[in-house]
Amino acid sequence: MEIPGPFHLGGNTIFKIEHDLDEQGELSIWFYGGLVVRHGDRFDRYLTHLETLERLATNSSVTHVHCHLEHLAEVLSRAQHAIYRMLHAMRARGLPVTIYATGEQPEQSEHLRMSRLFVDGVGKQPGPPVKLMEIRRAS
Amino acid sequence: MSTGTDIKYELQLKPLRFHPELAESIIFGLKWTLGAMFQDPFPVRDVVVAVREVVDNIVTHADWDRTPGPSLLVSYRVHRGHPQFCVSSANVVKDIDEAEHALRFIQKHISSKTSDVLWHELTNHLIDSTDIRTNGGIGLLQVASSPRCRLDVRLEGALFRVRVDVDIPELQAAPACPDRTGS
Numbered sequence: 001m002e003i004p005g006p007f008h009l010g011g012n013t014i015f016k017i018e019h020d021l022d023e024q025g026e027l028s029i030w031f032y033g034g035l036v037v038r039h040g041d042r043f044d045r046y047l048t049h050l051e052t053l054e055r056l057a058t059n060s061s062v063t064h065v066h067c068h069l070e071h072l073a074e075v076l077s078r079a080q081h082a083i084y085r086m087l088h089a090m091r092a093r094g095l096p097v098t099i100y101a102t103g104e105q106p107e108q109s110e111h112l113r114m115s116r117l118f119v120d121g122v123g124k125q126p127g128p129p130v131k132l133m134e135i136r137r138a139s
Numbered sequence: 140m141s142t143g144t145d146i147k148y149e150l151q152l153k154p155l156r157f158h159p160e161l162a163e164s165i166i167f168g169l170k171w172t173l174g175a176m177f178q179d180p181f182p183v184r185d186v187v188v189a190v191r192e193v194v195d196n197i198v199t200h201a202d203w204d205r206t207p208g209p210s211l212l213v214s215y216r217v218h219r220g221h222p223q224f225c226v227s228s229a230n231v232v233k234d235i236d237e238a239e240h241a242l243r244f245i246q247k248h249i250s251s252k253t254s255d256v257l258w259h260e261l262t263n264h265l266i267d268s269t270d271i272r273t274n275g276g277i278g279l280l281q282v283a284s285s286p287r288c289r290l291d292v293r294l295e296g297a298l299f300r301v302r303v304d305v306d307i308p309e310l311q312a313a314p315a316c317p318d319r320t321g322s
Contacts, residue, residue: 012160036191037162038199074166074187076195077281105179109189 004056007049009035009042017049021056025063029053031083034073034107046079050086058093065090069101069111080114148176148215154208155197162194169213184308185287186213189226189303192278196301200238201230205297207295224305232299242294249283249290 009015015033022028035046057065067087087097101108101115150169155161169190173183190213201209209230216223232238248260282303283290291302 012163027201036166036195038195074170074191077188077278078195079191082275106184106187107183109181 001123004049004052007046009033009046011039011042017053019053019056021060021062021108025061026066027053027057027062027064028066028068030068031072033071034139035075035079038076043079047082054089057090057095061082062095065095065097067097067099069099069115070108072111073105073107075107075111080111084114143219145217146171146214147217148213151211153210153212156208156319157203157222162191162198165194165211166191177310182310185285185305185307186215186226188285189282189288189298189305192282193226193228193301193303195278196214196299197228197230200232200234200241200299202297203292206300218313222307222310224303224307224310226305227302229298231297232294233315235294235297235320238294238297238299241279242292242299244276245279245283245290245292248280248298255281 004019006019007017013033013035015035017029017031019027019029034045037043056062065087067083069083087099091097099115103113152165158164166187170187173186177183190211194211196210197209203209207229210228210270212225212227214223214225216225279290279292279301282288287306289304289306291300291304293300
């Protein structure tokens with residue numbers, strides 16, 4: 001399948017998504033910046049990009065997914081949920097997923113809380129357990 | 140005569156005017172202001188999240204051409220020694236069926252449920268269910284899922300009202316810096 005490029009939200013925001021699929025089949029995804037407005041077209045492109053990454057993970061020889069949220073800033077709940085839906089879909093196909101939510105900013109307390117919830121929430125679903133790296137306590 | 144209420148911060152926008160940078164300016168402006176007011180930004184995190192989701196709700200669902208125009212109020216008061224944070228909004232909806240659906244969704248999930256239950260329902264919902272593009276109410280449900288937030292949502296005719304009371308008993312203002320000159 002065609003490998004998608006990085007995603008840039010555009011406008012005045014620095015929000016972007018990068019990914020890398022290495023030779024060992026490890027897919028790393030990095031989220032940067034904030035996303036606080038849906039603005040139909042831009043938000044739809046964001047959701048479409050996550051769906052493309054989901055297809056990339058499940059249709060190619062990916063062995064492990066690393067999702068980096070350390071640089072994710074102020075983000076709408078709906079945008080956060082879209083990330084976890086993507087990860088859940090990957091896990092449901094049997095892929096191990098590791099979430100890194102270890103930043104020091106206040107926003108990270110929310111991402112960490114969502115990460116923890118996501119891990120607990122999918123604990124009863126098929127697939128290997130998720131490793132949650134946590135070096136700070138959520139507020 | 141004193142009412143025992145000390146207003147520390149109040150932001151009222153009435154009516155809001157549609158602008159591409161409206162949400163960013165409100166959310167980041169509030170965030171910076173609260174960051175300057177308090178020593179630790181973590182306790183007021185729920186307030187920022189509430190404003191973020193309420194403003195997103197307005198930007199996405201308001202009918203900007205009808206009166207009354209959308210409005211937003213954010214206030215921080217100390218009443219008899221107790222800090223009270225409140226975020227409220229009102230807007231005419233552009234799709235009443237969609238608003239009623241979102242209202243039912245929110246009421247169903249927040250009625251008589253603890254925050255722990257809400258969190259798990261939220262997770263299950265986002266994983267199991269419908270198209271994230273069209274499902275209204277997710278953001279406000281996430282606000283309600285915080286143990287510090289009380290969410291009240293109403294639809295009065297075509298007017299959608301949201302109120303979020305945030306309980307932050309440990310809140311402390313940043314100390315005054317008497318030596319600052321302002322330059």
